[in-house]
Amino acid sequence: MTTVSEQQWRLASTALAEQTRRFAELVRSTDPATMCTAHWSVADTLAHVASLAWYYVGLVDREHPPLPVPGFDDYLREVTVDTVADMNDVLLTHLAERRPEPLLDRLCADVDRVLAACAGRAPDETVRWVGDARVPLAGLYAHLVNELLIHGYDVARATGxxxxxxxxxxxxxxxxxxxxxxxxxxxxxxxxxxxxxERRIVVEFRSAYTEPVRFQLLRGRVSFPDPSVRPDVRIDYDPGTLNLVMFGRVSKVRAVLTGGMRVGGRRPWLLPAFLRKFRNPS
Structure with missing residues (x-):
């Protein structure tokens, strides 16, 4: 796989600034007590997104005050996609502010700090992230953009x-x-x-917005296959739909029926086994 291009880096930076603005405008137009999910109100959702931006400032600027959660860095190393919900509960317990304006001010200021701290740095520079993963700076931007989009979807759906x-x-x-x-x-x-x-499963993801990406699952590890290896499964997808599916907002059946995803290839029946490993919190 190639490294992150300057064009991708600029796009990610612009997207983070723009989606933060959109999310803030959306939240300002809603009642913070409205329930977005079974457990979170608009205010809780905002607090969650703001906590991530705060955490990310600390990752890219070690002079910035860390999240006020004792032992949080050590705790994060043990988190997996299956325990992210527990991590979010820990954060929201320690960050008790739920008034929208202070949270929005914090979110927007922290996103600005992230962008300023990363300006001029290489997009492939990595930081140590949740679960002891190594995430490039461009990946941090992309993750936070996705959080804004997914949780904006939650707020908008709940409030019409x-x-x-x-x-x-x-x-x-x-x-x-x-x-x-x-x-x-x-x-x-x-x-x-x-x-x-021992059975290799290779899945190719294809959209109108990116070059095709292939992942392989072999011996319990996800990696990139040799370019000569043919994919077993091909997924043609609308990115927004795929992200909503990966985070449990839209079912796979609905995504397929509405045309947001199309699954094909030589062995499409291998996809469920691949997705049991290649998964996100839902």
């Missing part, structure tokens, strides 16, 4: 507001974050899931 997941911005999540952690090392982030197998 319009909200889109623009394809090029949504595509950054797989293109820069998922590719980035596989390239640089995902630590224990996806521990568990599918048991190790």
């Amino acid at each position: 507001r319009p909200w889109s997941l623009p394809g090029r911005e949504a595509a950054l999540y797989l293109e820069l974050f998922m590719v980035g952690v596989v390239r640089h090392g995902y630590g224990r982030l996806v521990d568990g899931g599918a048991p190790p197998s």
